[in-house]
Amino acid sequence: MVRVVLPSHLRTLAHVDSEVELDVQGVATQRSVLDALEARYPVLRGTIRDHVTLQRRPFIRFFACEQDLSHDSPDSPLPERVADGTEPFLVIGAIAGG
């Protein structure tokens, strides 16, 4: 079970109040976690990564275990503490503007 924390505007869009718990098939990676997230909440498709290229949107960041994972390969295994649900996978709206 992987825990995902969404930024508030995406929680509102998906109608979730708190963090999301997902059963992820196979190795927990950015791709597999986001696949599972979008399968459960189709309205989030296109809001975190591009519909077609599946690349992370420019103002979205991925943090976990006090690390910025945004530039890691989407197929790299996530930290073990994320994969086992100890730590959440954070989807962050980057600071933009003054």
Added chain:
Amino acid sequence: MSKVRVLVGTRKGAFILESDGRRKDWDVAGPHFAGWEVYHMKGSPADPNRLYASQVSSWSGQVLQRSNDGGKTWEAPGGGVTKSPQGWPVGESNRFVYDTSPETGKPLTTHQFYDGTQHPWEFKRVWHLEPSLTDPDTVYAGVEDAAIFRSTDGARSWHELPGLRGHGTGPKWQPGAGGMCLHTIILDTKDPGRIYIAISAAGAFRTDDGGQTWKPINRGLRSQFLPDQDAEVGHCVHHIAMNASRPGVLFMQKHWDVMRSDDAGDSWHEVSGNLPTDFGFAIDVHAHEPETVYVVPIKSDAEHFPLNGKLRVYRSRTGGNEWEELADGLPERNCYVNVLRDAMAVDSVEDCGIYFGTTGGQVYISPDAGDHWSPIVRDLPPVLSVEVQTLA
């Protein structure tokens, strides 16, 4: 007595303003989609309770929203799941993918960019939603980078009408300061195959076969920023308006110049007349008087605010050229807001209400065709769009 429902899109959410036919006392609902830009909302003429909204975020892109109850509740239609575990409707309706199939003509891969180089088409947002006149589930979307999409399943899925982008002039289109947006879609009320659209900065285009083929309709437009001022495309058309009873006559607010066409856009002539400045964004036509036109003059392309700090609407009862200043109830001093291209609308109550929203967050109404004005609300986020529904 009829009712009116005003749909206001702002930089930080959507608001719905409702009143009876007197249009004196208003209920204000919102913000819907708080924190998101709402570029445009519009109701279906075939089912006034069916509304569509374009919800946009720099962080999270485009979401299309739909309401079946006049804006009380909303859903993002489509996708493989219709209910979340919490019981809320969910879906996927924000997928706008340009048509690159070889079967549909000449799909383009680039357009002209600010620096003169060719740039690939990249979807950014939906600027304008235009529901079908007859089918609540059919709706058109004008998008940036400029293209037109259509949904026939209530915004669940979207398909480009690629004949517009592919008709031949696409590589000459270029973005205006606000981006290369298709911001105006007008459905002909008498000819179901005819649609007018406008793009900044490419110009106006028309289809007569329901969107399969398109042609530029810019003859008579002159733009000083073009090396060939009479070019076929490249003009920065800000908005076009049409009276539903007379679909062959169009009025245009161009970057500079207010223009008129009496032949469905085949040719245009200037009707700026005595306007104090003919720069502006918004333009609309009285619901019952096809020769009565409204504009909001803006000082210049560098100074996007009214002349001398006085917010004014100008009205022509002669189809242009002769304009009268409308001031009663509008700010007399220190007003430096803008009125954007989709932020003016009219109702079809007998004495025709005129509405416009400002980047200062005010929405003004004149319930008597422009003679007297008052704010419905004063302190909304910057207003991007205003549409009005007249309800039985």
